[in-house]
């Protein structure tokens with residue numbers, strides 16, 4: 001049994017403009033200690049998945065159907081009390097905006113210590129000592145002195161570290177990080193990612209990392225799910241995703257990021273814009289932007305298929321899956337792109353480059 | 360090379376944060392040195408990337424160059440004409456030649472204006488076109504930036520982020536400028552849309568012979584679009600050169616750290632990341648000498664010392680901490696409550712301090728070891744003043760004393776760092792690969 005199993009999750013938001021199908025029939029699982037990435041652009045439904053796990057979807061949002069099993073227990077059918085005891089304790093979350101996660105009127109140390117006492121039954125002084133230890137561990141200098149500082153006395157990077165400390169304080173089994181470093185400068189980002197990674201390793205914590213940044217995914221994750229228009233379009237181990245992407249959207253995304261050392265003048269682009277979730281295009285939602293779209297793509301909606309066998313993807317047996325008609329044999333043409341992996345002289349690592357008729 | 364089309368000379372922008380009567384009476388001038396003595400040249404048809412992290416002054420620089428913000432000192436020349444000397448009506452005329460694109464093009468605009476009016480406004484202000492001609496120009500501009508002319512009656516909120524940025528670009532193009540200063544034009548956009556806008560900017564540059572100053576925090580974007588790059592740190596330029604020069608050694612240590620920190624979109628990439636000490640200091644009271652010395656992994660050792668570079672960096676961190684603290688709590692790592700700092704023995708304190716700063720119990724350099732051990736003696740007596748004096752005097756880097764000037768390391772490449780001083784006494788001046796190996 002995987003640590004987390006999400007099955008057929010569907011979340012809608014009821015707005016004035018109509019029903020927004022934020023997440024549609026989403027299935028994935030995360031193993032203990034695994035680092036699972038969720039990548040996509042705005043409106044892909046990434047953050048909604050995170051909020052659903054914590055059962056934090058508020059009106060006008062509604063979890064329509066599906067199951068979210070954590071250690072085998074369905075979070076969606078738990079009582080509010082049961083959910084609360086899991087939240088922050090067994091599942092912790094790091095948001096992009098550290099400021100909103102810290103209470104401005106309590107000192108940073110107190111907040112963390114309080115969370116620990118609440119969840120772990122520590123005495124006051126135990127909790128304080130543990131907190132100082134943890135603050136030092138996440139790289140906050142002068143931890144003992146800074147214990148009693150208020151959030152506003154911390155810089156952005158320090159606040160984010162404090163949030164990490166808070167998230168780890170109860171030794172969670174699953175850490176959900178939603179764009180944890182997006183608001184930070186790149187030198188600070190590098191440090192924080194490194195800390196999240198090594199702490200997760202140390203505590204054997206599984207991570208669900210949600211981001212728009214493929215660089216961050218490449219650095220941290222073992223396995224990745226790419227989302228588009230509320231649906232997963234590809235799931236693969238990280239190396240396969242980068243060096244052998246199977247879905248045209250993933251291919252487009254990979255080739256539109258500027259890469260250092262690549263001297264081509266023009267970037268490849270994905271034409272058009274993200275679809276409107278109120279009115280998703282029929283068939284494959286990517287078809288208006290897909291260079292390989294055919295008539296069939298406007299008619300039938302592709303399901304996630306094992307890219308090797310063409311059979312429906314299963315959480316257990318499937319390694320690499322993609323939701324594209326090319327894998328069910330319903331496409332007459334071929335996905336005509338190629339990935340060349342070059343040996344990068346500077347880093348000795350392969351750097352992939354994708355070419356195709358994406359233009 | 361030809362005369363630059365736009366040029367900054369000794370440009371400064373200081374903000375006064377003195378918060379009132381008491382401050383000014385006591386002569387406390389809290390000047391934020393957002394842009395501090397910058398020289399910059401933009402040549403015709405090129406893209407100059409200006410990159411740096413938040414608070415480095417890049418946006419202030421961009422705005423000062425167009426006098427959207429008045430510079431404190433210095434000059435900005437456009438085709439030889441000093442913009443800082445112009446009257447406001449003369450300046451208005453020049454603004455048809457130099458335009459500015461913001462990260463969010465509509466933050467300052469009336470949401471009730473149609474797209475046509477947004478693009479038409481500069482035409483009206485500068486009396487460029489009216490009536491039928493004005494409409495046609497608007498349609499043409501919309502088409503130029505890849506939008507449907509029939510959209511000119513719509514309102515900004517009806518457009519996606521990428522389309523809005525296209526409208527912002529059309530508005531800038533309306534007056535047929537020569538130079539556009541682009542301030543983080545793609546940082547709020549999704550990756551796939553970002554690529555579209557970057558391509559559009561490149562196409563327009565070619566079609567209309569534009570010159571760009573491209574301000575951004577994202578190094579991969581800057582690398583992609585720029586011919587030349589200036590890397591800023593705390594109000595100053597740390598390194599400047601062609602894109603290739605900046606992305607290859609020799610590096611300014613800050614630029615090097617910045618490059619190493621970019622998360623590469625390749626899972627097997629295993630380049631070494633350089634981590635910096637501490638955080639960016641306040642621009643109100645920037646560090647003396649080289650502003651990067653408080654964090655620089657390569658900060659230079661005094662001639663009399665010889666120790667691994669990492670150890671020296673840690674000693675500098677220790678010094679900085681000690682100079683600003685007056686309690687043992689903030690310099691010794693105490694995670695165990697049984698340790699009482701008020702009655703601590705010398706040896707325990709010694710150990711705790713070295714643990715906090717990751718220093719060996721015996722420094723590799725005997726002379727430096729003497730300094731730190733005497734400082735610990737003083738600290739055991741809680742004599743902070745003498746301890747501070749000891750380390751201030753004993754651990755003094757040349758980097759703290761003299762502000763490094765930008766100096767040429769190639770015809771177009773310039774770096775502001777003492778490692779590249781000609782003075783052969785400085786370590787690293789002749790052999791920079793040594794310094795690399797130390798990290």
Ligand code: SF4
Nearest residue numbers: 284287290297324325
């Ligand atoms: S199903 Fe058709 S439109 Fe969708 S990704 Fe595959 S080829 Fe493109």
Ligand code: SF4
Nearest residue numbers: 649652655758776777
């Ligand atoms: S001058 Fe010294 S502190 Fe500044 S960048 Fe160079 S080595 Fe580092």
